[in-house]
Amino acid sequence: xxxxxxxxxxxxxxxxxxxxxxxxxxxxxxxxxxxxxxxxxxxxxxxxxxxxxxxxxxxxxxxxxxxxxxxxxxxxxxxxxxxxxxxxxxxxxxxxxxxxxxxxxxxxxxxxxxxxxxxxxxxxxxxxxxxxxxxxxxxxxxxxxxxxxxxxxxxxxxxxxxxxxxxxxxxxxxxxxxxxxxxxxxxxxxxxxxxxxxxxxxxxxxxxxxxxxxxxxxxxxxxxxxxxxxxxxxxxxxxxxxxxxxxxxxxxxxxxxxxxxxxxxxxxxxxxxxxxxxxxxxxxxxxxxxxxxxxxxxxxxxxxxxxxxxxxxxxxxxxxxxx
Amino acid sequence: xxxxxxxxxxxxxxxxxxxxxxxxxxxxxxxxxxxxxxxxxxxxxxxxxxxxxxxxxxxxxxxxxxxxxxxxxxxxxxxxxxxxxxxxxxxxxxxxxxxxxxxxxxxxxxxxxxxxxxxxxxxxxxxxxxxxxxxxxxxxxxxxxxxxxxxxxxxxxxxxxxxxxxxxxxxxxxxxxxxxxxxxxxxxxxxxxxxxxxxxxxxxxxxxxxxxxxxxxxxxxxxxxxxxxxxxxxxxxxxxxxxxxxxxxxxxxxxxxxxxxxxxxxxxxxxxxxxxxxxxxxxxxxxx
Numbered sequence: 001x002x003x004x005x006x007x008x009x010x011x012x013x014x015x016x017x018x019x020x021x022x023x024x025x026x027x028x029x030x031x032x033x034x035x036x037x038x039x040x041x042x043x044x045x046x047x048x049x050x051x052x053x054x055x056x057x058x059x060x061x062x063x064x065x066x067x068x069x070x071x072x073x074x075x076x077x078x079x080x081x082x083x084x085x086x087x088x089x090x091x092x093x094x095x096x097x098x099x100x101x102x103x104x105x106x107x108x109x110x111x112x113x114x115x116x117x118x119x120x121x122x123x124x125x126x127x128x129x130x131x132x133x134x135x136x137x138x139x140x141x142x143x144x145x146x147x148x149x150x151x152x153x154x155x156x157x158x159x160x161x162x163x164x165x166x167x168x169x170x171x172x173x174x175x176x177x178x179x180x181x182x183x184x185x186x187x188x189x190x191x192x193x194x195x196x197x198x199x200x201x202x203x204x205x206x207x208x209x210x211x212x213x214x215x216x217x218x219x220x221x222x223x224x225x226x227x228x229x230x231x232x233x234x235x236x237x238x239x240x241x242x243x244x245x246x247x248x249x250x251x252x253x254x255x256x257x258x259x260x261x262x263x264x265x266x267x268x269x270x271x272x273x274x275x276x277x278x279x280x281x282x283x284x285x286x287x288x289x290x291x292x293x294x295x296x297x298x299x300x301x302x303x304x305x306x307x308x309x310x311x312x313x314x315x316x317x318x319x320x321x322x323x
Numbered sequence: 324x325x326x327x328x329x330x331x332x333x334x335x336x337x338x339x340x341x342x343x344x345x346x347x348x349x350x351x352x353x354x355x356x357x358x359x360x361x362x363x364x365x366x367x368x369x370x371x372x373x374x375x376x377x378x379x380x381x382x383x384x385x386x387x388x389x390x391x392x393x394x395x396x397x398x399x400x401x402x403x404x405x406x407x408x409x410x411x412x413x414x415x416x417x418x419x420x421x422x423x424x425x426x427x428x429x430x431x432x433x434x435x436x437x438x439x440x441x442x443x444x445x446x447x448x449x450x451x452x453x454x455x456x457x458x459x460x461x462x463x464x465x466x467x468x469x470x471x472x473x474x475x476x477x478x479x480x481x482x483x484x485x486x487x488x489x490x491x492x493x494x495x496x497x498x499x500x501x502x503x504x505x506x507x508x509x510x511x512x513x514x515x516x517x518x519x520x521x522x523x524x525x526x527x528x529x530x531x532x533x534x535x536x537x538x539x540x541x542x543x544x545x546x547x548x549x550x551x552x553x554x555x556x557x558x559x560x561x562x563x564x565x566x567x568x569x570x571x572x573x574x575x576x577x578x579x580x581x582x583x584x585x586x587x588x589x590x591x592x593x594x595x596x597x598x599x600x601x602x603x604x605x606x607x608x609x610x611x
Binding site: 013016017020021023024025026027028030031034043045047129130132133135136137140141142143144145148151152155156157158159160161162163164165166167168169170189190192193196197200225250253254255256257260261272273276277280287290291293294295297298301302305306309 | 334341348358359367424433434440444445452459549550554569583587594
C-alpha cells in the first residue's frame, strides 16, 4: 500500500517497526544475556556479558557439579571436628548440613522431567479423546450432538479460578491428595479436561476440510468407521494433529494454579512453574541461574511452536485460543 | 431385538466416541461449578469434621468486607485496561504488519514470542528488568529523571500497572493474529475506490478498515475480557501485590487459615457477574 513514497512516512514506518521490536525483545534479550553470566555478574551493566560463561547451563543440566557440591569434602573435615561428640549429636549436625544443602540445591532437571511427563501424557490422552470426539462432531449425526458441542464451548467460560476450590474439595474427598503420586494423578486428569475443548474445536474444524468422498469410497469397500478414522482421517490430518498436541502440551507445561494447589506439599512432584517459583521466592542472588532455567524452560516450547506456525492458519488459529 | 438400521448404528458409534469426553467434562467442570455454589453456603472444614451450613453468612461477610470491594474495583480496572490496551497495540501492530517490507517474516516470528513463551520464564525476565536500583529498565528510566529505587513490582500502589502492562505485552500477539487474518481478507478494490474519491489515509481507516474489523474486535474483546477477568497466574506470578479478585480467592482458599466457603462465595459472585456481563455484551455489542 505504500505507493506514494513520502520519506517522512517511510521514516515513521521504520521507526514504528524498531520500537515494536525493542518492546517485544527487551526482556528476552536480558534473559539470554544474564543466563550466560556468573551469578555474581548478574547486575553488571551492558547487554553483552563481559565474562561470558556456560557454567550456569552446565550446572543446571547436570554436566557440572555446583560449587557447593564440589566443596563437599567440607563434610569430611566436619566429621573430623565433631568426632568427639556423642553419636546422636554427630547425626544431628550432619542432618542439619544435609537439610541446608538441600535447600540450596536447584533441582531443575527434576522439575523439567516432571513437567515433561505430566504435560506429555496429559496432552497425549487429550489428543486421543479429541480425535474420536472431533470425528463424531464433524461426521456423524446423532441426537444431542449440537448440545454437547455447545456445552464443550461453554467450558471456555469457566476459568480455573472458579474451579479451584470445588476441585480441591472433590479430590480431598476421594482421597487423591494424600500422597505425591496421587496428587500428580489429580493434576494429570485436570490437565486432560483443561485441554480437551481446544483440541476438539481445532480438530473438528480441520476434519471438516477433508472431503467426505474419500471416506465414502472406503466404506463402500467395506471399511468400518473405526478403520476410516485410523487409516484415512489420522494420516490425512497429521499436521493438524501434531499442532493440536503441541498446543495441549503448552497449556499443561504452563499451568501454575492447580499445580500449586495439588502438589505444593510434595517437592518430588513439582512442575517447572511451581518449582522455579518456589526457588525464586526462597533464595537470593541466583539471577543467572534463574535466567538460564528460564531459557531452558522456554526453548523447547518456542521451537515447537515455530515449527508448527505454518499450519496455524484459518480454523486452527480460530480454535487455538484457549489459555 | 430388531436389527439396527445403519443410521442408528452410526449414531450409537458417535455417542461412544464422545462419551469419555462428556463424562470427564461433566465430572471435572460442570459438577464442580455447581458444587462451588453449594459450598458457598457452608463453612468448609479442612479437617475431618463435616462442613457446617451457614446460609448466606459467607456472602454477608464478603459484601461488608471493604477489601473485597477494593479488589473488585481493581479487577474491573485491570480487565478494562488490559482489554483496551491489548486491542490498541494489537491493532496498531496488525496494521504495520499488513504491509510488505524486507524482514517482515522475522518480525512476525518475533511478535509471537511474548505469547508462546512459557509464562514462568518471562515472568523472571520481567522481574529482573524492573528490579529497583540494579534492574536495567529502572536504570534506563533513571536517565529520564525517574527514581531507580522505586519498587514497582512489590508496591501495592503501583503493582497494578506493572501487571497490566505485562498482560498487554503478553497478550497483544493474540489480538494481532486475529486482526491480521481479517485485515488480509479486506478486498483491495475498496481502498482503490476510496483513493479515486480522494480519501485520506485516516478516512480510509475510519470508513473501511474499522467497520470491516468491528466483529473481530468485538469478539476478541469478549474473549480477552473473560480471560483477564479470571486471570490468575500472570497476575500472581508477576506480583502478589496486585490484589485482583482471583488472587483474593486464592489467598482466602489456600493460604493462612483457609476459608474455602468464603472463597467459594467469591467465586460464585464472580461467576454470576461474568455470565450476566457476557449475556449483555453478546446482545448489545455482537447483536446475536
